[in-house]
Amino acid sequence: MAVCDYSPGLENVPAARSSICFIDGKTGQLEYRGIPITELAQKSSFLETAYLLIWGNLPSQKDFDTFKQEIIHHRRTKYRIRDAMECFPASGHPMDALQASVAALGLFYSQRKLDDPAYMRESIVRLLAKLPTMVAAFRHLRKGNDPIKPRDDLDHTANFLYMLNEQEPHPLQAQVFDTCLLLHAEHSLNASTFSARVTGSTLTDPYAIVASAVGTLGGPLHGGANETVIPMLNEIGTVENVRPYLDQKLAQGEKIMGFGHRIYRVKDPRAKILQGLAEQLSETFGCDRYYGIAQELEKAVEERLGDRKIYANIEFYSGLIYRQLGIPSDLFTPIFATARTVGWLAHWKEQLEANRIYRPTQIYAGQHDQGYIPVVERAG
Known part of the structure; x- marks a missing residue:
């Protein structure tokens, strides 16, 4: 196979076939699983859209109710995760805290049973449910305060804002925040999603996949902007x-x-x-x-x-x-991450359907046939 022309940043180089997200940058068209983003923003919710992106179809009422109850059930985190977060420096960036916390989840739940649908579903639910709890917890822990416990009587978005601000949000605030999460849930093969697919192609666990994507998202040229x-x-x-x-x-x-x-x-x-x-x-x-x-x-x-x-x-x-909504600016990107976890997990599932580990080539630009110089003969 001939080496293709070098394209910095892999610009315009297809790296996957996907049915998750469509973008036409010239006309400003964005679709999740073929549904225009404007329609989803008006009619759907973050969790329903998460189900759509990850499993490929809008859920029945029964399936959606089950999914929401699973999310509620898994909101809480292990006390040892909380204890570890207490040891993080208060001056640390919340994205670094989130990446470390997500990686730690893998110590408790990772089994790498990628051929087991039940394990995959449980992993997806845990990640979607627990990331908001960890983001909110670090906000309070870095101030020396106890985290706010999740409330089972609040839906996903209202509970997230409650844990962040220790105040039940106005319905409009919760609705607006829900739409924000929906809009951030997926956006094709951006840097963090590519990171998720590359990591997933090694057949590691989903916690390591999300942790790697969180690290990628944190850069100022991506989510940190x-x-x-x-x-x-x-x-x-x-x-x-x-x-x-x-x-x-x-x-x-x-x-x-x-x-x-x-x-x-x-x-x-x-x-x-x-x-x-x-x-x-x-x-x-x-x-x-x-x-x-x-x-x-x-x-x-x-x-x-x-x-x-x-x-x-x-x-x-x-x-x-x-x-x-009363959220400090250094939590903007972690909140982005809690939403984009949906897209990362959708691409992880899709990657596994016809997996091949990523192994791009390179164009070597170094020298050849250089002799070894003993240390005593080297200048300087």
């Missing part, structure tokens, strides 16, 4: 300072956080939905001072950079919404 939007809006300070700030950044050749996407050449369809949700929160609970700055910045960026196909992406409005 959403933590930078609020500091940027804070730096801008006022609506009047938007255009001078933008002009300065562009003159210095710097990126505007929350804008541009590797795939989309139009406004991210998820950003459109999130913008509407941010408006709902502002209308109900009062306009966040950052919201007006964000609106003016998006308008200015479109004027300046629209001809370069640079528009708002999902990170731009998700951070704004999470702030309105």
Whole structure:
């Protein structure tokens, strides 16, 4: 087989066949299992969409009720996981804490019975149920406080917000947060999902797979980008300072956080939905001072950079919404991870259906026939 031309970052190199997610970046089309994201955001829920993505079909009422009860039953974590988290440094990033905690889950539950449907389902349920608990727990543990125990009377999203804030959320807040998780659940073969498929192709356990994907997601060029939007809006300070700030950044050749996407050449369809949700929160609970700055910045960026196909992406409005929900910025990416775990697990299952371990080639650019020089003869 001839060596193909080198493509940095494997750009435009197909690495899998998948029926999970479809994206048309030119038109802004996004589908989960063939269903437009706009329809799912309006009519579905995060857990129902999780079922759709992982098992390939929308569940019957009976199947969905069973799935939800399984999630509720598995929300709690082993006390030894909690004790380990207490030993994490308070200054540590929550994504590092989450990666370590997910890896630790494998010590308790990993059996690698990949030919056992019951084991696979239990692993999926445990990961979806326990990651939110661990994210919320670290928020409180790093302050020296006990974690907030999950409540079985609250649904998945309301319970997550309750564990984060120790306050039962308003129904609109829970609904908006649920849609945010749904929109983050899957997005084709991005870096963290590719990491999950590569790790899964070795036939390791699902806890190691999710831990590897969490580590990939944490980088500032991937999921970590959403933590930078609020500091940027804070730096801008006022609506009047938007255009001078933008002009300065562009003159210095710097990126505007929350804008541009590797795939989309139009406004991210998820950003459109999130913008509407941010408006709902502002209308109900009062306009966040950052919201007006964000609106003016998006308008200015479109004027300046629209001809370069640079528009708002999902990170731009998700951070704004999470702030309105009382969530600190360094938890934005861990929350992203709890949602994207759905996509990682869906791709893991799909990978196993016709598995072949990933082993790409390389183009060697080094030297040949170099002689060995004894240490006493080496310069320096």
